[in-house]
Amino acid sequence: WLAPFLQKLDLCLMQTEADAQRLIGMGAVKERVRVLGNLKWDAGVSARPPQAAWETLRHQLGLTPDEPVIVAGSTHRGEETELLNAFGAVRAGVHAARLIIAPRHLERVGEVEGLIRQRQLAGQRTSRLLETPGPWDVAIVDTLGQLPTYYGLATVVFVGGSLIPHGGQNPIEPASLGKPVLLGPWMQNFAEITERLLTHQAAWQVHDGSELTTHLTRLLTDGAAAATMGRRAQALTEESLGCAQRTLDALAPLLAPRSGPRVTSN
Numbered sequence: 353w354l355a356p357f358l359q360k361l362d363l364c365l366m367q368t369e370a371d372a373q374r375l376i377g378m379g380a381v382k383e384r385v386r387v388l389g390n391l392k393w394d395a396g397v398s399a400r401p402p403q404a405a406w407e408t409l410r411h412q413l414g415l416t417p418d419e420p421v422i423v424a425g426s427t428h429r430g431e432e433t434e435l436l437n438a439f440g441a442v443r444a445g446v447h448a449a450r451l452i453i454a455p456r457h458l459e460r461v462g463e464v465e466g467l468i469r470q471r472q473l474a475g476q477r478t479s480r481l482l483e484t485p486g487p488w489d490v491a492i493v494d495t496l497g498q499l500p501t502y503y504g505l506a507t508v509v510f511v512g513g514s515l516i517p518h519g520g521q522n523p524i525e526p527a528s529l530g531k532p533v534l535l536g537p538w539m540q541n542f543a544e545i546t547e548r549l550l551t552h553q554a555a556w557q558v559h560d561g562s563e564l565t566t567h568l569t570r571l572l573t574d575g576a577a578a579a580t581m582g583r584r585a586q587a588l589t590e591e592s593l594g595c596a597q598r599t600l601d602a603l604a605p606l607l608a609p610r611s612g613p614r615v616t617s618n
Contacts, residue, residue: 355379365602368544386602389595390545396524397593399500406504413478413505414485420449420507420572425499426456426521427512431536432464434515434561436471439490441565446572452478452502454493456512456521461494468492478502500525508571508578510534510564513541520546527554530586532571532578534558548592554585 358364358380366372367390376382415421422442424435432453439451455464461477468475468490476488479495493502503509509526513519514536522542526533533555539546549555558564571578 393592423506438565527585530582532581
């Protein structure tokens, strides 16, 4: 029943060859289907903050350049518990490590604060830290739109929504900054991007809290491994750019003025 509609489309621009074949299989005209890549790579790079913003934030939070920092972005309920348990184990060997958690939903900030207090860690909301600096073990990002800048402070990044069956959040932003990235097993919302990151060894996938602890410890203590992984992530990002321009180029002929008489009305 969908084929007659798909056959009327002038152009279908797809992320992957698999997507294109699925659409053709449903009835789209093969000659009108093109594979251009994923626009999210371009969007991730366009959101990249300048390095000066990282350095200002680092100073405001009282961090020195050599302090190891774990940034957990867009976390969901159930993940903070695993992260805090892993962080406690990591600090046994990496005493100076700090953890920055950015919950996906800001209404959960109080809940995350409670989890931190249960472990007798010094937790602070970033909005308060930026006003009145003080000691902290775990900082909670409680403002919108700042996560890319916090990623810039990271020694290693964990991308949330992936240790629970949510489907994962976007890993491109930290990858574009050259950060080593850890992902949970549930990344189906970004399946193609995740596959490319893993294939290029630009990210590692962890399946539970124990593996998270192991991989965090390795990346915080093995600077060479972390740097190599970060370079691979940044290189993959750079080679994946261009989808936005390819999309504009593909659409341009369809948007060109049509020849022939104009129809006017009074």
